[in-house]
Amino acid sequence: MASSSRPNTSRYRGLFWVWFWSGPGSGSGPAHQVSAVYQTGETVALKKVALRKLEDGIPNQAVREIKALQEIEDNQHVVKLKDFFPHGTGFVLVFDFMLSDLSEVIRNSQRPLTPAQVKGYMMMLLKGVAFLHQNSIMHRDLKPANLLISSSGHLKVADFGLARLFSDQGERLYSHQVATRWYRAPELLYGARKYDEGVDLWAVGCIFGELLNSSPLFPGENDIEQLCCVLRVLGTPTRESWPEMVELPDYNKITFKENPAIPLEEIVPDTCPQAVDLLCRFLVYPSRRRCSATQALIHPFFFSSPLPAHHSELPIPQRGGRPPRQRLQAPPTDFSVDLPLQNSVVDPSELRPHASCL
Incomplete structure (x- = not known):
């Protein structure tokens, strides 16, 4: 950095x-x-x-x-x-x-995005997320509205109001009240205070599913319903499938009946097997098992026909209501x-670079 x-x-x-x-x-x-x-x-x-x-x-x-x-x-x-x-x-x-953002692209599409367009957007998202994670930055609020689209069609990760630095030691405590609910990782829904960049990778999976389906994968109305939406699709986790679950603060506060997973092919129908496979690699309970952004960029999904669309070929809607x-x-x-800076009541020194405040 x-x-x-x-x-x-x-x-x-x-x-x-x-x-x-x-x-x-x-x-x-x-x-x-x-x-x-x-x-x-x-x-x-x-x-x-x-x-x-x-x-x-x-x-x-x-x-x-x-x-x-x-x-x-x-x-x-x-x-x-x-x-x-x-x-x-x-x-x-x-x-x-x-000019716009990815939520506007999804909302204003006259027809579902083509596989080539989905690949184009996902490649740009993954490149941005990979860059952040390589620099030890968790975004913690990835969602379509925070992925801006330029007039040339480039996608850029934006809004770093919840961003934090992370370390490999994983001893630092963070707030679990981060990320917009529909894109919030299951460990956050269970109140986790220790987590890593896996929360971003879960959100990437949710965004990927939304691009494929033209609608959110897990549209919960509250935190409990959000967890239910996830469990309904991925199945009720067990100690074998998610050993770290028992250590989460809210693990014993609510119980769910055993529920088998629904094949993701049924959740994102009319989707190629490579896309389903990549989606599965993001939407897994243990954070350590989620596919990294760098690994995802070399997944066969991006090298099969049709190839990712060039940014100039992607739709660029205007912001709604502008x-x-x-x-x-x-x-x-x-x-x-245009007021003189001396009229400001904010001390500019508070805004000087200081990575420890992240």
Whole structure:
């Protein structure tokens, strides 16, 4: 990993505003995303993070996203943090502009994605995840909405608000309340505090299944129902199939009747055997048995006909609900980023690179 000093933020002041929309933040407070064009013609995306309680300092989740992105070298399949700067009672992140995300691709597809398109998206996802894991970073919130799509069709992993560093020793305790429920690994549903990058690999399997089916594999309404959805498909785990299960905090809090597994061929019908085999390698109970992203990239699925589609051949829908592109004479009143930095109440020193905060 390469750590870089903070870039000069002045080049992103005085932006030309193109459109504006609001959306949920990364958990650290309301966020607005704005597309803006720098005077050189560069288009960037801005994410404004507003902080609610300044007396407590910047929330760990907000700092974590910045510092994780600072520690990541340029990679074609991981979103690039171009800059950040404090603003008022919050701060602004400057990213490469991305046109859409994978959830929009799945939701807006007029017909199921072709096998070549699924392979194309999966190859880019796996390359991004492999890069993160090679740099000892767990994303912990992989889902289609966090996989952004550029205007050229490139997929990039984004939103590092829950990212953490992991080690081979595995002694560090983490929160189990991570990942969006439908993509949450079974060990997290059982309250695990010690886990590894396997939680990302489970999420990759869920995303793969969603690409194949055009719908989520495990759409639970709450944590218990989520666990039921998983057990209904994979079968009730036993001490033989998942020895580590008995050590999980919530193992004895709820019991399930024995339930046989459903063959994944029935869950993702009309899917080639190689795709089913790869899916099976992700969706296994023991984290240590899940296929790594690097191993998945050399799976026969990607080398059988049809070959993965080139990124230029992939669908790129517009974000749903986005207002038409229009030229604004001035930034929205609640999103001026042209204030002097000395007017900010956020201490920029809190945002300096520091890997231990991950």
